[in-house]
Amino acid sequence: MQLPGFSDALSVSALSVYLKEWLETNDMLQDVRVYGEVSNCKTYPSGHCYFTLKDSGAQMNCVFFKQARQRTAAPPLRDGMGIAVYGRISFYERDGKLQLYVESVEPLGMGLLFARLEQLKTRLEAEGLFDPERKRALPERPEVIGIVTSPQAAALRDMARVLRQRYPLARVILSPALVQGEGAPDSIAAALDVLNEHGEAEVIIVGRGGGSIEELWAFNEEVVVRAIARSSVPVISGVGHETDFTLADFVADQRASTPTAAATAVVPNIEDLRLELLDRQQELTSLLEERIEAFGEQLADIQRELERFSPMGRIDSYRQQLDDLTERMQTHTRHLLSLRGERLRGIALQLQSLSPLLTIARGYAVVHRDGDQRLVTSVQQVEVGDDLHIQVADGDIVARVSEIGREL
Structure with missing residues (x-):
């Protein structure tokens, strides 16, 4: 309805x-x-x-x-x-x-088994083994990962597959252990101690697949809890299914719902790292481009300052001034030459007007004594027998004095 x-x-x-x-x-x-x-x-x-x-x-x-x-x-x-x-x-x-x-x-x-479990949990909790302050952060990119589990367990294959797919850069060290049945608690504790003594593992996964409560009970034993607590490197527990809880989960630095989830939590996804690297690369490229652009602007400013104070600028200015002075001198010189030319032409006209050639052209002659080229203007300057050079309008005449006539 x-x-x-x-x-x-x-x-x-x-x-x-x-x-x-x-x-x-x-x-x-x-x-x-x-x-x-x-x-x-x-x-x-x-x-x-x-x-x-x-x-x-x-x-x-x-x-x-x-x-x-x-x-x-x-x-x-x-x-x-x-x-x-x-x-x-x-x-x-x-x-x-x-x-x-x-x-x-x-x-x-x-309920006796659970009563004993609750008593152990209460005692260990009172000692502070489950305190959140004890929890250590897992390394972000571990190079070596230790695993405590059975070599025959399907959980080991699942964890190895996940680690290989997500983060193939990490190396895995297996510390084999019994994970159920008689002797399993001591075997798990010993395997943890071996990894700590070995010293290479940066994080340890303690795990096994799902099973009944009896099959998982080894991870509730005190010897296992204390081995996890004294581990010098962080421990992540991955025991059973999502709904399974053991004391190992409470003491571990981190709990995962399954062994596969533990392997997923302990390493980053290399594809995410690649994307992050690309983002960082693009960011770095942008920063470099911005810096280069800023440096380019600074360089342009410095170049302008250098050009402003450069002696070449002054030289160019002096060259221009020299060109201006040269042009002015040439103009002044041409002006002076023009004035001097006009004056010279005037003098030439004066000289021309006084030139004896004009006199000669009118029928007169110019007489020079041939010996010393002195101009003869008077009969007093020659003697009979002197050779004379007579210039007339259209040429020269060479003559000898044979007679000298004087005015009365």
């Missing part, structure tokens, strides 16, 4: 269906292992069992259908029993409840 004014609202049924579908399409929630203590256990005539699984901090409604109980030959459940269950999470629409639908049960006793 759609109500007026509520076109964008969901009905309770629609929201319940959505939640159910969302939960049932989440792969992680469809394959979970959870441990805790049984409470409020009721088995109905139908054979279906309903109970609450709880620990000190939370509780979960559980349904164990008859078919699943018969298929796995599960033991009868009782309040106070410690168990680990495997199943899936879904939403019960009618009651609006989130429920764990159990597929199998592994008994852990009547």
